[in-house]
Amino acid sequence: MRKFLLGLTAISAALLMSASQGDSFETSKQLEIFTNVLREVQTQYVDEISPEEAVGSAIRGMLSQLDPYTVYYPEDQIEDVRLLQTGAYGGIGCTIQRVEDKIFISSLHPGGPAHKAGLHVGDQIRSVSNTSTTSKTTSEVSTLLKGTPGTEVTLEIGRYNTPPKTYTFNRADIVQNPVPYYGLRVDGTGYIYLDAFTERASAEVGKAIKDLKEQGANAFILDLRGNGGGLLMEAVKIVSFFVETTDTVVSTRGRGGKIQDVYRTQGRDLWPTGPVAVLIDGSSASASEIVAGALQDFDRAVILGQQSFGKGLVQQVHPLPFGAQMKVTIAKYYTPSGRCIQKVNYDRGEDGEREQKQVSKIFTTAGGRPVVDGDGIAPDSVLQSPYYPEAVAALNAKALDLKFAGRILPELDSSIGASQFRMSEDLWNSFTSVLEEEEFEFTSIGELQLKRLLADVHEMDYITEADVKSWMAVLAERRGKVLETDKDAISEYLEDYLVSKKYGTAGTLERGLQADEVVIIAADILHQPSTIERLLSVK
Numbered sequence: 239m240r241k242f243l244l245g246l247t248a249i250s251a252a253l254l255m256s257a258s259q260g261d262s263f264e265t266s267k268q269l270e271i272f273t274n275v276l277r278e279v280q281t282q283y284v285d286e287i288s289p290e291e292a293v294g295s296a297i298r299g300m301l302s303q304l305d306p307y308t309v310y311y312p313e314d315q316i317e318d319v320r321l322l323q324t325g326a327y328g329g330i331g332c333t334i335q336r337v338e339d340k341i342f343i344s345s346l347h348p349g350g351p352a353h354k355a356g357l358h359v360g361d362q363i364r365s366v367s368n369t370s371t372t373s374k375t376t377s378e379v380s381t382l383l384k385g386t387p388g389t390e391v392t393l394e395i396g397r398y399n400t401p402p403k404t405y406t407f408n409r410a411d412i413v414q415n416p417v418p419y420y421g422l423r424v425d426g427t428g429y430i431y432l433d434a435f436t437e438r439a440s441a442e443v444g445k446a447i448k449d450l451k452e453q454g455a456n457a458f459i460l461d462l463r464g465n466g467g468g469l470l471m472e473a474v475k476i477v478s479f480f481v482e483t484t485d486t487v488v489s490t491r492g493r494g495g496k497i498q499d500v501y502r503t504q505g506r507d508l509w510p511t512g513p514v515a516v517l518i519d520g521s522s523a524s525a526s527e528i529v530a531g532a533l534q535d536f537d538r539a540v541i542l543g544q545q546s547f548g549k550g551l552v553q554q555v556h557p558l559p560f561g562a563q564m565k566v567t568i569a570k571y572y573t574p575s576g577r578c579i580q581k582v583n584y585d586r587g588e589d590g591e592r593e594q595k596q597v598s599k600i601f602t603t604a605g606g607r608p609v610v611d612g613d614g615i616a617p618d619s620v621l622q623s624p625y626y627p628e629a630v631a632a633l634n635a636k637a638l639d640l641k642f643a644g645r646i647l648p649e650l651d652s653s654i655g656a657s658q659f660r661m662s663e664d665l666w667n668s669f670t671s672v673l674e675e676e677e678f679e680f681t682s683i684g685e686l687q688l689k690r691l692l693a694d695v696h697e698m699d700y701i702t703e704a705d706v707k708s709w710m711a712v713l714a715e716r717r718g719k720v721l722e723t724d725k726d727a728i729s730e731y732l733e734d735y736l737v738s739k740k741y742g743t744a745g746t747l748e749r750g751l752q753a754d755e756v757v758i759i760a761a762d763i764l765h766q767p768s769t770i771e772r773l774l775s776v777k
Contacts, residue, residue: 272296305567305584307553313561317384322468322565323555325414325436329384330355330391330407334363334376337637341371341379344640347412348742355407359739360644362396387411398645417442419747420450427761428455431747432476435468435525440475440505447479447508457513457764459757460529461747463543467524470501470552470571477532478503480539482510487532490552490569498569513764514539517756518615519623523547530615531573537605540773541617542760548581548614575601577611606776618773619763621756626731627724632680633673639732642672643739656737656745657752661729669732670721684713 279287290312297310311319321327331350332343341363346353363371366382383391392406416439420430428450430443447458460476467473470488477487484502492498516530516539527546533539552569570578583595598610609616633639646668650659692706721728738746750757763769 303586305551305582307549307551307565308567309565310558311563311565314381316561316563319555319563319565321414323437325416325434325438327384327412328387328389328409329412330393330409331412332357332383334379334383335637335640336376337640339373341374341376342637342640342644345739345742347414350412351407351410355405357393357395357405358397358644359647360398360640364394364396364402367392385409398641415442417446418743420446421748421751422450422453422455423751423757423761425761425765426454426456427764428453428458429461429747429751429757429761430458431461431743432465432526433743434465435470435472435476437469437472439468439472440479443476444479444505444508451509457515457761458509459515459517459760459764460539461517461757462522462526462530463517463519463756464521465523465526466521466547467526467549470525470528471504473525473528473532474501475504477529478505479508480510480514480533481536482507483536485536486574488528488574489572491572492569513767513770515760515764516541517621517760518543518546518617520544520547522615523549524551527579527615528571528573531577531579534609534615534618535574535577535601535603537603537607537774540619540763540770541615542619542621542763543617543756544620544622545616546579546614548579548612550578550580551584575603575609577601577609579611579614581613605774607774621759623756627720627727628682629680629720629724630728630731633678636676636678638672638676638678639735641676642669642732643736645672647736647740650736650740655748656741657749659733659737659740659749661733661736665732666725666729673721680717682713682717685710685717688713 276289276292279292280289294310294312301308301310317327317329330352331347332352333345335342335344343352343357343359343361343363346357346359363379365371366379369382371379371382385391387408387410389409390406391409392404394402394404396402414433414436416432416434416436417430418433420428422428428447430446430450432439432443443460450458458480470490474487481503487501487503489500490498514533516533518526518530518541522530522543523546527549530539530541530546534541550570550572551567552571553565554568555563555565558564567584570580572578577599583593585593595612598612600608600610602608646665688706688710691701692703692710695701695703695706716723734746734749737749741748752758763773
């Protein structure tokens with residue numbers, strides 16, 4: 239079976255190369271060979287092979303030769319395409335998380351079918367319409383949960399200290415607001431969080447700007463942290479809100495480096511001169527980088543946070559027969575200064591081998607500041623979110639935070655707002671009880687490094703085995719007291735985690751408006767004209 243699929247992949251790759259070179263005869267030849275190989279396997283192979291599985295594997299094999307953003311969506315995954323473009327999909331309104339071989343609900347869409355049916359964060363989804371979820375991936379289970387609005391779905395749910403229960407209800411149209419929260423800080427800074435560049439993104443950002451201006455906003459923070467991108471035109475419209483220029487916001491170049499499209503500002507400016515900061519991080523990609531890159535090139539905003547992801551490729555969705563669709567990379571985009579921020583080089587030479595990445599080039603902003611291409615967007619000032627202790631990562635990896643939330647959320651007082659919520663001593667004791675019940679243990683990074691050192695200690699003449707073991711004993715003792723020494727940091731994490739699960743993204747952002755250290759520093763910078771001038775000056 240594996241050899242067969244590898245053969246299909248090779249044929250697919252041959253089709254890809256011949257088609258890219260415009261050789262119609264070679265394409266027809268390879269298609270005929272492919273059809274005959276498929277027929278032979280269907281009629282002669284010792285085991286029965288599904289045509290859908292065989293051809294699907296061949297398609298995936300062909301696309302694996304390209305970039306990871308060129309994707310084939312069979313008919314049963316069309317809701318994923320709709321979500322990318324519109325922020326809406328047919329489903330039950332929840333996100334899921336796999337823990338070992340089980341699937342759990344990690345968040346609920348307020349007012350969605352799952353929420354209305356009485357499902358809880360932390361519930362285990364044992365089956366979907368009589369299909370067991372054991373050992374299935376989150377993607378496979380997500381496909382089972384999604385479907386045409388109005389269609390029925392039955393879930394078998396497992397809940398802590400409760401017998402399994404069956405829930406039957408209808409799927410619905412789940413619409414996600416691209417701006418789940420905006421608000422005004424006490425210092426007058428308007429804050430807008432943009433979750434995705436769907437078709438309503440610019441309208442929602444524009445609405446937020448107008449509303450915050452009416453409330454007296456004297457500066458703006460546009461938070462693009464965690465925003466993986468979306469529609470290019472929405473990015474162009476959002477840039478237009480903050481600039482007076484009619485210059486090019488972004489341009490695209492297709493096959494052969496030929497200029498494909500040039501996009502200038504769209505619509506009217508809403509905040510063309512006041513202070514603006516854009517927050518980015520390592521998950522800010524594509525359309526997020528178009529916005530950050532354009533405002534940086536225009537010297538219009540200070541870019542704060544961490545280096546962005548580095549995705550400078552443009553995709554289009556094309557329909558295929560029988561309800562399938564395909565997202566295809568058609569071009570690279572370039573910021574106003576002329577830089578392409580694509581970090582990974584997926585280009586291939588005539589021999590089909592991937593070409594080496596070119597050395598980064600230096601470009602200049604409108605004011606003459608140097609910026610480089612090929613490595614995402616570098617912030618004008620690096621702002622690092624505080625790190626939680628490694629015990630947090632360990633309990634998160636074992637989903638103990640999710641299990642704790644599932645047990646405690648139904649008991650929390652709903653009258654307490656997101657920004658006022660705090661971990662009480664009773665909640666802390668409940669959390670430690672969960673850890674004891676689950677027999678939580680972890681090995682620190684330092685211990686892992688010492689174990690590796692111990693394996694090689696015989697080759698060293700300045701460290702003995704006794705030295706390493708004594709250090710390991712010290713670390714083990716410290717690890718045993720982690721709940722005592724790191725209680726404040728772990729409590730802070732659990733506060734944020736419980737708020738995110740009970741109040742959703744909007745509650746988390748409301749809480750962070752006055753407490754998020756990156757937002758606090760960004761707002762402080764916006765109220766210091768000399769700092770802004772220094773960050774945007776030619777060095």
